[in-house]
Amino acid sequence: MILNYFNALAPYLPLIKAPMKQKLSWQEALQQCVTRLDELAILIPAAARHISTEAQNTFPFKASRRYLAKINPHDATDPLLLQILPQAIEIQPKDDFNRDPLEEHRYNPLPGLIHKYSSRVLITLVGSCAIHCRYCFRRHFAYEDNRPGTQGLVAIYDYIRAHKEINEVILSGGDPLLANDALLQSVIQSLSEIPHLKRVRIHTRLITTIPERVTPELIYALTHTRLKSILVTHCNHPRELDDDIATACNALVQNKIMVLNQSVFLAGVNDTAETLINLSEALFASHILPYYLHSLDPVAGSAHFEIPLEKKRALYTEMQEHLPGFLVPRWVKEVPGKKHKSIVG
Numbered sequence: 001m002i003l004n005y006f007n008a009l010a011p012y013l014p015l016i017k018a019p020m021k022q023k024l025s026w027q028e029a030l031q032q033c034v035t036r037l038d039e040l041a042i043l044i045p046a047a048a049r050h051i052s053t054e055a056q057n058t059f060p061f062k063a064s065r066r067y068l069a070k071i072n073p074h075d076a077t078d079p080l081l082l083q084i085l086p087q088a089i090e091i092q093p094k095d096d097f098n099r100d101p102l103e104e105h106r107y108n109p110l111p112g113l114i115h116k117y118s119s120r121v122l123i124t125l126v127g128s129c130a131i132h133c134r135y136c137f138r139r140h141f142a143y144e145d146n147r148p149g150t151q152g153l154v155a156i157y158d159y160i161r162a163h164k165e166i167n168e169v170i171l172s173g174g175d176p177l178l179a180n181d182a183l184l185q186s187v188i189q190s191l192s193e194i195p196h197l198k199r200v201r202i203h204t205r206l207i208t209t210i211p212e213r214v215t216p217e218l219i220y221a222l223t224h225t226r227l228k229s230i231l232v233t234h235c236n237h238p239r240e241l242d243d244d245i246a247t248a249c250n251a252l253v254q255n256k257i258m259v260l261n262q263s264v265f266l267a268g269v270n271d272t273a274e275t276l277i278n279l280s281e282a283l284f285a286s287h288i289l290p291y292y293l294h295s296l297d298p299v300a301g302s303a304h305f306e307i308p309l310e311k312k313r314a315l316y317t318e319m320q321e322h323l324p325g326f327l328v329p330r331w332v333k334e335v336p337g338k339k340h341k342s343i344v345g
């Protein structure tokens, strides 16, 4: 039985050489994520005097060591640092910024299930991440009420089976790739038994923070299903990418798994045309297609990331002028109550 399993994996092994050469497994890299602010201050001295424990209390700091290693330790304005740094400015209330900006509680028929758009449902498979992004629209999400568990997953499958208009399931979170391969494989297998489903989409920031997550077992789970698998990474700045990430994405693409990226317009992070153009180029060089560029969702604590609309328009126009169409992500905005994303650009 074990032999058969490894025989089945054999064709994939040459394509995932580099991630397997990593010294750490993804579980070890995950365990070594930094969560203590005193350690952050040691690793990134420039961050020390900007850290706010009050902001930390609303949404705790967390980042992988790979991500932290890309930050200039002497630059408090480093775009990668700003994405993860709990700052006092988060505590200042701002009109129109609230705890549930997309009103997801209205579309939450079962624990762990969000059904907002008619043909797609989203399962919050896991309530944790390898990195805590300060602008995350789910930073206040009630994950404790949305852990489906084994029984909950059965109820979710029944719900999907009863809603024939659903043809795609999005595994999200938290980060669904923090689920182990056995759970992922079992979920994908159960979904593939629902005849009207066509696709499974995985939204993850793990590939760009812990690319070791691309294991033979993961590729096996994503390819040994009748469902078409799509992986959507999340990357906002070209410096987040590296050779290991490119190798991991290449392994996915070589196995016919589509890899797309979504990013968010963020002040201080990617608010220059040069950065956004370089991001698209770097993504493509890493075997990832730019898919969405989101306007910031107005979640409480993130107002300092907002870019004025006119500036976003100018940036987007410059992207269109300098990039081929296939490297210009769709600029979108979520409007609560709308049955689809609003295309801005």
Ligand code: SF4
Residues within 6 Å of the ligand: 128, 129, 130, 131, 132, 133, 136, 137, 138, 139, 173, 174, 175, 205, 234
């Ligand atoms: S769900 Fe995604 S955006 Fe939100 S904190 Fe986790 S990794 Fe970041």
